[in-house]
Amino acid sequence: MNSKLLQESFEEKKDTFKAYIAKIKQTMPRDIYAICNSTLISNPYNTEFPKKYFLGEKLKSSNKIFLFLKSTFKFYLRTLYSFFSYIVALVLFKIIYKKKVDLNKGALYLDVFFLIGNINREGVFVENYFSKIYPILDDKKKDYIFLPRLYSIGKNPFKIVKFLKIINSDERKFLFEFELLTFLDIFRIFALIVNYPFKTLRLLQESQLNADILFNNELLKDIGNQQFDVFSRYIYGKNIAKREEIKVIYSWSEFQVIERTFNFAIRTYNNTITLNGCQFFLNYETYLNAYIDDTDELLKTAYHRLLVNGNYYMNRESNIKYDKGVSLRYMQLFDYIPKYSCRNVLLLGSYIEKDTKYMIECVKGFEHIQFKNHPAMAIGRIDDLFTANIELTDDNIYNLFEDAEIVISTASGTSVEAVACGLSVIIIASKDNLTANPLVEYGKGKIWDIAFSIDEVKIVYSKLLEFRKDHSKKVKSISEWYKDNFFIEPTKENILKAFELI
DSSP: OOHHHHHHHHHHHHHHHHHHHHHHHHHSOOSHHHHTOHHHHTOTTTOSHHHHHHHTOOOOOOOHHHHHHHHHHHHHHHHHHHHHHHHHHHHHHHHHOOOOOOOOTTSEEEEEEEEHHHHHHHTSOOOOSSGGGHHHHHHTTOOEEEEEEEETTTTOTTHHHHHHHHHHTOOSEEOOHHHHOOHHHHHHHHHHHHHHHHHHGGGOOOSOOHHHHHHHHHHHHHGGGOOTHHHHHHHHHHHHHTOTTOOEEEEEOOOOHHHHHHHHHHHHHOSSOEEEEEEOSOOOTTOGGGOOOHHHHHTTOSOSEEEESSGGGOOTTSSSEEEEOOOGGGGGGGGOOOOOOOOEEEEEOOSOHHHHHHHHHHTTTOSSEEEEOOTTSOGGGTGGGOOTTEEEEOSOHHHHHHTEEEEEESSOTHHHHHHHTTOOEEEEOOSSSOOOOOOOSTTBTTTEEEEOSHHHHHHHHHHHHHHHHHOHHHHHHHHHHHHHHHOOOOOHHHHHHHTTOO
16 A cells, blocks of 8 residues: 555545535434444544545445345444443442432533543542543532443453442542443343344445445445444433433543444433533544534534634534633643753654554664653553664653654654644654544644655655754744644633633
8 A cells, every 4th residue: 555645645535535425424314323334434443434435446346245244243243242241241330339429400521431441450540531620620619420431341341340349439420321221221222233234224325436336345344343332322322311410511522433322312312411522632634533514413413512622623614613622631731841952763652553563663773762652552562573772661751852853653642742842753654544643734844744654764854853953943933833723721711611610
């Protein structure tokens, strides 16, 4: 695969692709089966349709019956295993969980991932998505209740045992989906699973245009990749919609399928709950699923209000209400004072294993490399690639910035942090997918650039350092533009405004 051609094609055809998806969404059935379809959601890491569309891959009509049966078998195998794991987790929950929560209309309800593995390792409840707001809410005596998304229970339901013991001893308030689940709901989830593959067939396109042939092929393949929790979250949303006490929900939003089905359920069965989506992260243009448009509003999967990480992400032409959020994850950026010693090449890992491995291969010709692994990547999966010139570090990235001559990264929002701190950045293009690059055209070739092959890395490295040497004021100006446009300082006042507490 030619990474450069794929990137150029993406730039050229991205609007056409979005229009193609929007057209199907406007005419499809408006029910849970269509809402949760992963081919239409177009996350390039869950479906190959975007990549194949932009590559212009040519396919002959495949044997649809065989592909459907194969994908359906895979789907039932995976989701029924998860379904029975869910039942086990439910039983364990009923036995172990001892807390009861009194719901009230004045509380903020926080819909957020609970990383069960991390919580179990720490031995205490830790939530890092909204962590900076809790002291402020406590100071304001504002009640808040978690609506947990339990991450990783499907593979091993027995993880919930230690987790619930930790939660039982925590003073905060939680409303788990298991508390609202009825016996009838279990059968509803099972029925959703049984029906899903057959309902997906309604989305097949009839024409013989290449885009439609590609779409149909991936639509059938993607049946096998659908996740169980899209159905359980839909039922959870329906049960939340029945609770008159719940008025305001703030959701951590990557606008994945589980968020869409949750929103769809609430907006279908309740018109008094206000849904606030919180995109307090650095987005990627190629994360096609994360952007919310007017079609999503029409389908009742969008939020009533979307809070974003910086001015750049404000879409003022949309019918969806956009507001400034706060950069809760990036507080240190606003206190950072540059102290560059220019001693090391700083290599920042991604949560995408293939891209991280390829990036390590690309820097074998450099000396004095510091590598910081992504927290979602198990270091044991990549440590066989490290050579003597690579030093592994767990140090804070802002400490690492002080010794960095240049930053090399792939699929990581820290690239924008580095640029906003005044560092030059090389993005390593993905070898086998769309490149997840959080930087934008502004400053390209000056403070940052992209390398499409191992041979290009050294060339881009020399070019960026040469520009920095000759145009230091311009580099500083670009850096300040990124800081001003991609981040909002998480001051107490800004947090109170974002969560409408002033």
